[in-house]
Amino acid sequence: EVQLVESGGDLVQPGGSLRLSCAASGFTFSSYWMTWVRQAPGKGLEWVANIKQDGSEKNYVDSVKGRFTISRDNARNSLFLQMTSLSGDDTAVYYCARPLTEENSAYRAVNYWGQGTLVTVSS
Amino acid sequence: DIVVTQSPDSLAVSLGERATINCKSSQSVLWSRNNQNYLAWFRQKPGQPPQLLIYWASTRESGVPDRFSGSGSGTDFTLTIGSLQAEDVAVYYCQQYYSIPLTFGQGTKVEVK
Numbered sequence: 001e002v003q004l005v006e007s008g009g010d011l012v013q014p015g016g017s018l019r020l021s022c023a024a025s026g027f028t029f030s031s032y033w034m035t036w037v038r039q040a041p042g043k044g045l046e047w048v049a050n051i052k053q054d055g056s057e058k059n060y061v062d063s064v065k066g067r068f069t070i071s072r073d074n075a076r077n078s079l080f081l082q083m084t085s086l087s088g089d090d091t092a093v094y095y096c097a098r099p100l101t102e103e104n105s106a107y108r109a110v111n112y113w114g115q116g117t118l119v120t121v122s123s
Numbered sequence: 124d125i126v127v128t129q130s131p132d133s134l135a136v137s138l139g140e141r142a143t144i145n146c147k148s149s150q151s152v153l154w155s156r157n158n159q160n161y162l163a164w165f166r167q168k169p170g171q172p173p174q175l176l177i178y179w180a181s182t183r184e185s186g187v188p189d190r191f192s193g194s195g196s197g198t199d200f201t202l203t204i205g206s207l208q209a210e211d212v213a214v215y216y217c218q219q220y221y222s223i224p225l226t227f228g229q230g231t232k233v234e235v236k
Binding site: 044045046047050059060061062095100106107108109110111113114115116 | 226
């Protein structure tokens with residue numbers, strides 16, 4: 001059974017940093033692009049970033065470029081999101097997600113999602 | 124960035140009746156090389172992560188009831204719930220995955236009339 005479990009969400013002050021983790025199991029993690037999607041409280045979904053199987057390609061939404069870094073550790077079946085210079089606009093539930101297939105493409109729908117981890121940026 | 128716009132923002136449908144949600148992208152998401160539309164539909168129930176319903180605009184994900192169907196091509200797409208069930212009360216999102224950043228519509232809230 002595919003499982004994605006996010007962790008690391010917390011209350012952090014504006015300007016602060018946080019590192020989110022996603023533990024994957026039930027599939028060959030190293031064979032899939034992986035994605036982070038976020039959802040502000042009561043709002044819609046926003047795609048944040050994705051990363052290639054070997055970590056050699058990464059894509060970001062403009063609003064997080066230069067502040068967030070997506071990475072992965074295939075030996076530990078883990079996905080990460082390092083977040084810096086946080087502001088209130090980054091307050092959201094952050095979801096880790098996996099695409100349908102093992103294809104080498106950043107352009108695929110995701111069909112497995114974790115339950116999310118809440119990041120709150122507030123003083 | 125491709126802007127994805129859904130309509131309506133909300134709708135109320137009687138149980139057993141049809142619900143239709145529209146999704147429009149600011150540019151075509153049809154890739155000519157494989158003739159595929161890079162468009163997905165998700166359902167999100169309260170307190171849960173989204174669930175993939177439809178991908179490639181019209182391919183139903185495994186396990187998704189056949190009352191859900193997707194149609195359209197290019198820039199205009201539709202999700203149809205053929206016979207609304209109580210468990211379909213949720214927010215529905217379309218997403219284009221043709222171009223980075225992959226963008227979602229704003230969501231359509233479906234309620235029971």
